[in-house]
Amino acid sequence: MTSTMSWIDDITMTELERNPYPVYERLRVEAPLAYIPILGSYVATTADICRTIATSPDFEAVITKAGGRTFGHPAVIGVNGAIHEDLRSMVDPALQPQEVDRWIDDLVRPIARRYLSDFEDVGRAELVAQYCEPVSVRALGDLLGLQSVSSDKLREWFHKLSVSFTNAGVDENGEFTNPDGFAEADAAKLEIQSIVNPLIDNWIENPDDSAISHWLHDGMPDGQTRDRDYIYPTLYVYLLGAMQEPGHAMASTLVGLFSRPDQFEQVVDEPGLIPRAISEGMRWTSPIWSATARISTKDTEVAGVDLPAGSVVLMSYGSANHDHSVYEAPSEYDITRPPLPHLAFGAGNHACAGIYFANHVCRIGLEELFESIPNLERDDSSDVEFWGWGFRGPTSLHTVWEV
Template sequence: MQETPQWIAEVSMEELERNPYPFYKRLRNEAPLAFVPVLGAYVASTRRMCEEIAHHPMFGGVITKAGGRTFGHPAVIGVNGDIHEDLRSMVDPALQPSEVDRWVEDMVRPIAQRYVTEIEMNGSADLMAEYCEKVSVRAVGNLLGLASVDESTLRDWFHRLSRSFTNAALNENGEFANPRGFDDGDAAKAEIRAVVDPLIDQWIEHPDDSAMSHWLHDGMPEGQTRDREYLYPTLFVFLLGALQEPGHAMGSTLAGLFSRPEQLEAVIDEPALLPRAIAEGMRWTSPIWSATARICEEDIEIDGVLIPANTPVMMSYGSANHDTNAYNAPSEYDLRRPPLPHLAFGAGNHACAGIYFANHVCRIGLEELLDTFPNLELKPDYEIDFWGWGFRGPTELPVVWEV
């Protein structure tokens, strides 16, 4: 293994969580593929490097050490071969565009309208807690079959799982620097099982159209279902990544538009611009910033960097989306920039299965919000604070409007 430069060896998890951009900018310029000791992994930081590894035939999906500790095995994002094909055949059908088009409007729009109505007469709100995250978790929760679980519980689950997943710091021995950092995530998983186990019992005997019912039954011989222990790791992936992504994407899109008032006004006047505004929001602040990884079972050299066998490479898509070789002035939000696909949903055969669904949740949520509050403004003198390295989004989004 090549000697790690001191500036890379000294980076802390606290620094990455608060603001990863300066460190990753230097990585892109000086070491696009580098071993980062605090993560116990190599990091791919440029668009070209992320795409090369994501599509490389010798690399497969793997979960980071903290991710594996959080989700267990087999989780869809960390397996390959027949198991990966089976898990994708299980989760993909409900998320195909033709299937999503069949029900997304009828399911998501009433959810968005409900939460708009709850805040409409208040004149102010923290949109992250009171709208964006609520719309996101309710839509995904209903898709999974968790309509009986209230949105506060769903939000609590994904925040606790997120803290567990991003408890990634390792010490000099390659062990977790904060092993107690997984305790709250473990408690959340126990709560999830207590709620979901009775639902699984019901779906086994009485299948319905929920995603998890299909996970149990689809592709199985008559009278058989997949084992629940086989499903839980992938469910935990959905209860973290899928629950948070549309909400954080909505929040980041609004934050970007608040930084460009003329573009916010254009979107309010012309809602057809929303898909482009959302795509730029996801590029500008990718919700899944650096939470997926790849691995090769043998030593491999990429651009002169030798990666030892079975060493994970973290795919820093949030960094790749700020690559100046791909985007002009990438740190600025600009929905008018020339269209270029972003990597917020990943790449290769482990790309996110929910791309189409997530985009529609964001579109419908923002349509309802901006149609109801065309005079929406960020709270005066408030500077939006973002947080996260594995997953990233605004911590709060306080806004005001005329009642």
Template sequence: MTQSSQAARPDLAWLDDVTVADLERDPYPVYERLRAESPVAFIPALGFHVATTKQTCQEVAANPEIWDGVISPAGGRTFGHPNVLNANGPEHDELRGMVEPSLQPAEVSRYVEDLVRPIARRYVEAIEAKGHADLVTEFCEPVSVRSLGDLMGLQSVSSDKLREWFHKLSVSFTNAAVLPNGDWANPDGFIPGDEARAEVHEVVDPLIDRWIVEPDDSALSHWLHDGMPEGETRPREMLYPTIFVFLLGAMQEPGHAMSSTVAGLWTKPDQFESVVDDPKLIPRAIIESMRWTSPIWSAVARTNKVDATVGGIDLPAGSVVMLSYGSANHDTSDYNAPSEYDLNRPPVPHLAFGAGAHACAGASFASEVCRIGLEELFEAIPNIERDPDHEIDFWGWGFRGPTQLHARWEV
């Protein structure tokens, strides 16, 4: 990581005052200014460069000859190596081949209805008679974590515990602030993630012991066995870093996408009414939501194997560049009034699921969980509306979504 490009641009001295707390609260003003002034820039508080336009993100993601997948230092500290995000070459092929079979669109369509719809219906029934709920904590996140947890084979783990794990891992992953000398600004910020990882090992190790001798149809059992010679399984040490990736990113994404979709539709009451009246519009509403507030806002990075120039910025080999997909999805070169949620926006592809070899393997699964969850919610409670006594606060720079989403309805 280097500050060479920053030093060559004295007009970016304002970045010295940007803190991680600023980015977590609201990254959009900083990234909007960077898109205009320097589409690739070094942010001192983070200790690495960020790519903020759609063009620069795509240029880096689409050139594996120059750019390797890498994870941010805080992400590496949280997940360990190798994981599906920071592995490259044959190692990445192995990990990707391990996780992808159960996430291919055709395979997802085979099982997703039977898996997710009963879960979504159960959580709707739990709130339906109350007349009010925080949809983030009582519906969207529980549906998301329960669906993925059951797919992975973690039926024995409560939804509350799964939510606790992904929140603790998120605290650790986003503990990105560094001091000028490169040391962590808040070393204790990794304690929650360490606690979660220890608990995951305690719970999953016995399951792995059983799956080794009694394989079943759970995703983690397949990770152990598929593609291995007869009588052999993958080492559990190879699985755990990617398990942690799934317990954070894959559990977070559908829940926050669901809640952001509702929040976005509430800004356009006529569009919300249209979606409730016509469930076939739900997939389109989700697509716009993922562009409007990308759940994985800025959590994927690359490092260059040779000197490179991106967005007019010279980057010495070994530079770390975070691909800020949430910023790219607000690029005015592609989207008019990007800060507005608009169901009727012309269908321009977004980057919420990333691009290139490290694009999100679970795009189809996440989209289907969102679709089914919102279908069940809107069918059971068509008169659901925002509770005006509560604000809708979004939070996050690495992962972003509403912290709460208070709703009410007549029963």
């Protein structure tokens, strides 16, 4: 299949990964729901179309081809019906607001303070690698029960899984253009299983309060647990998306605030503004930029486009969050804009389960950072580069301050 516009046929994975915004801005104007040959699927780029499809009874969840190759089946983000209900009943309880409120401070603040103690007296740090990502992966790793796995190893896993999941380029026959792009994630999954399988063996016999232990036991008849092969695809989802999102949201928020020094100073002086700053950061650079999909269950029409049954549509929430019909000057970071809802966490019954958890990891991380280093500045001698089309965030963030 090809598009009706030749420029769409020339879109490459490289330009999407480096900077998808110009392509998606043009799509929103000229073809807000269009078939993109390099992705092998339709792409929804406006807020209205994304929300319509995400909540429509004529569509159900499906995992992207590269996502399926990365996670396997059944991954919570790509199933429906009874299996989706069971997997959500497995993962949701630990992430409910009243449950998160019970332990989030005791979990995240010591982690944040531990990483801050490594560099707060140094006067410079690269915050993506030294703080944002480590706080994010350590918080979720400890919640899952992976205290024995180092933060560096957790970061390595989610980076390898991310490269695999976004290795989405296909040729005219629907075959991956870079089949070798899955090799590192395949090796990482084998390593994950070698480390987690003994933990599962113990949790089966000795359940505890870790999330994975609850996944095994909750809702099961006495003496039975969920099969490990059944939960691994969802665990891979967590080790990628759930570990990536808070850290990259925190880093993107910092980059946005650095672009508005007056707002940065205001947020440091008024910590109560941090949640608003994070919300704008997630809108401005959505960590899960274009990584979820839906499939039409019957012939249907959306935004004037006929979609045959079985049509896969990528939900480009990062593009929707830059929709000019919703946001004024959307490419600018601005905490003073009206607090309109954004789509960084998706919509419908497949919206992200970890909304509350992720927001509070970011909040606590930034509270601790600003309290310890209120005079934080971006190191202007180093550029900030963002990477990613499926998942997006700054690759590094060099900062300095007076000690």
